[in-house]
Amino acid sequence: MPRGADDDPESPDARRRARSRARQREAAEVKRSRAELRGGRARPDGRDQGAREHRAALVTLVLTLGILIAAVAVTGALIAGSMKERPIALASPLQIFPVSQTSPGQCPAGTQGVTGQTTTGLVCYQLTQGMSIRKVTDLRVQRGRTGGAYDVAVTLRPSDRKAFAQLTRATLGRDVAFVTGNRLITAPRVEMAITDGKVVITGTPDRASADRLVHDLKGR
Template structure:
């Protein structure tokens, strides 16, 4: 009877199971793999936290920059407003120098026609013709604090407002106290500009000339009072 030759091969796993060194090596490799996984997980966690911290830091920096910009803009606006106010105040406080002295005389008498030679007076043109205004001793004003057109109280007419300097207010107050109910002549370069009636003493230096019919007439009166 013939027999066949067979070959018996050992199972490597079975052989390793029987080898203690192999088991130790396998456990060591497993521990190394586990440690590597833990290390990689921790690194990923730290990276995520770092990115989150970076985003939060960027947000904080952006907010801080925005607040700084808003504060800076507010300071600039406030500075511009203060500077504009100071400039406006300085412009209001700057006196207006008249091209020729503005002389104010009490009117003692008026008569039709031109003033005769030697008369202490000035001839003016009215709607009825020439009128001679005889004058008493007056005052001369060379600068005023303000001279402008303003809307009249009625809303339909315009007034001319003159603000005198403190140095002229006392003399003008004395003059108007003595001429309540009478006319005073405003004369520039020997030319009668206007002759308004004094309604009350003006002691605060704020003179308002009423009766100009329109804005153009009020502007002409301002121009004439300035001597231009």
């Protein structure tokens, strides 16, 4: 059967139809490519999404741990500070008197003083108006500045520091008597005014003597 003019691939109409179909295919390819690109942006790969979520969880965990560690550190410091400042109650009030004069032997009746035992025998310490302490912040033995010696450190409460500073200013170069229950515990010499409440009693020859001094200062 003979072909019509429209069936001839070389005819103008056939060439126009071929070009039209080619343009439609190109347009369809462009649409499909754009759709795939849009879909890729809207729906990222599942593994990438999981990795990002995992990293975010790790960052949150690190931040949480950092906050907890900081909170524990601050809480520990506050607890340590409160324990350090907790006052130590003395079994008997510790009275501190300026010593106005000393004389050998027992104090005569009616004398405002206290009798103490020294290496040379009994000594009467005549006393003037002093102060009384019922609690201290710290009371302990510490190593002395010279080899083999021990000191006794007493830290007064803020409420007692002003009175003690005034007492030590007035007794520079003199002795002060530490008395509990009408018993002389020690009578150190004031070498400087003590304004911060940190008292250091030196001169104990060994650790046993220092421990005994701490025990006596506590009124036990």
